[in-house]
Amino acid sequence: MSDATRPAAPPAIQFENVTLHRGGTLILDGVSGRIGGGETVALLGANGSGKTTLSRVMLGQMWPSEGVVHVLGERLGRTELRKLRRRIGVVNGATDLGPGELRRTGAIVDARLDAVSAVCTGFFATVSQFEKPTEEQRDAAAELLRIVGLGHRLSHPLLKLSTGEQRRAVLARALVTKPELVILDEPTAGLDLPGREQLLAALADLRAARPRPTILLITHHVEEIPGDAERVWLMQAGRLTHDGPPAEVLQNDALSAAFGCDVRVSHDHGRYWVQVAANPWAGARAAVGT
Known part of the structure; x- marks a missing residue:
């Protein structure tokens, strides 16, 4: 074909x-x-x-x-x-103290798990360790944690990690199934x-x-x-x-409308940047007579 x-x-x-x-x-x-x-x-x-x-x-x-x-x-x-x-791999900013909190927080993993076990939940698309991972799966999880810079935290509970470390562990979880x-x-x-x-x-x-x-x-x-x-x-x-x-x-116009204040957009070193204009809400205050 x-x-x-x-x-x-x-x-x-x-x-x-x-x-x-x-x-x-x-x-x-x-x-x-x-x-x-x-x-x-x-x-x-x-x-x-x-x-x-x-x-x-x-x-x-x-x-x-x-x-x-x-x-x-x-x-x-x-x-x-x-x-x-x-x-599907999912990364968000929430952690979870247990499965019962999932609906409230929107978190995707039980933060009481150690880092390797937490990443392994990605194989099963579960919040906590409801299924036992194989040794091959644990090895793959450990390797991903090393790749994201957490090789020294493999046995640490997510609760004991910094916010940045938790987020990188969640990223490893999201990628474990390719x-x-x-x-x-x-x-x-x-x-x-x-x-x-x-x-x-x-x-x-x-x-x-x-x-x-x-x-x-x-x-x-x-x-x-x-x-x-x-x-x-x-x-x-x-x-x-x-x-x-x-x-x-x-x-500028599109982002100013979306964020409700006057902003200026620039592009430098391959990335976009935004700056809020001086006194960005002056127009809004004038409109309501304040």
């Missing part, structure tokens, strides 16, 4: 007209989007814009009031989520400057891997967006207002 006649590969993520209400509040408002296989897309927006809710819909953790979601060729609601989640899709939900939240840069360097290594996984990076920090990401989604009040290459989306 020639390339011209070969069927196109399905997108890694595709959702159409996704709307979600909770307690009478509209959280997602008719959102549609698509990520091709192997692409890196950044989902950018202010706190409360709906970013994390959209990611939880993609993972089958929340169900939309309306709309259709396909992930890795599977339609959510018509596929076995546990099998699908084994093809996932087709990686979703990073504000992965640098709570990290100091060195910790943030270490995690972003690990993300750059991930993007250079072959085969290259599809990556969705959710953030409200412009400087965390890879300069060579294929696209940026800009979210505001439950809607995707912009979808395009970083150079087109990361513009």
Whole structure:
């Protein structure tokens, strides 16, 4: 079969007209989007814009009031989520003291586990160690921990690690199954400057891997967006207002509207940076007569 006649590969993520209400509040408002296989897309927006809710819909953790979601060729609601989640790596800023806290925190791993055991939960897409990993799986987990700089912490409980170390351990967990899709939900939240840069360097290594996984990076920090990401989604009040290459989306007017203050965007050393203008809310105060 020639390339011209070969069927196109399905997108890694595709959702159409996704709307979600909770307690009478509209959280997602008719959102549609698509990520091709192997692409890196950044989902950018202010706190409360709906970013994390959209990611939880993609993972089958929340169900939309309306709309259709396909992930890795599977339609959510018509596929076995546990099998699908084994093809997805997830990194977020939450840790968890136990399985009973999962719904409250949104965490993905039991922080009482030692680092190797915590990474091994990624093989089974579970929060805690409900299945015993093989020696080969433990060896693979230990090797990934060494790669992310935690070779000296293999037997330490996650609770005893620094926030940056915990986040790198969660990244190792996300990668242990060589996932087709990686979703990073504000992965640098709570990290100091060195910790943030270490995690972003690990993300750059991930993007250079072959085969290259599809990556969705959710953030409200412009400087965390890879300069060579294929696209940026800009979210505001439950809607995707912009979808395009970083150079087109990361513009002063668009970001000022999304974040509710006057900002200026620059590009330097392959990354985008944003600066809040002096007295950025003066216009807003004048409008209400204060």
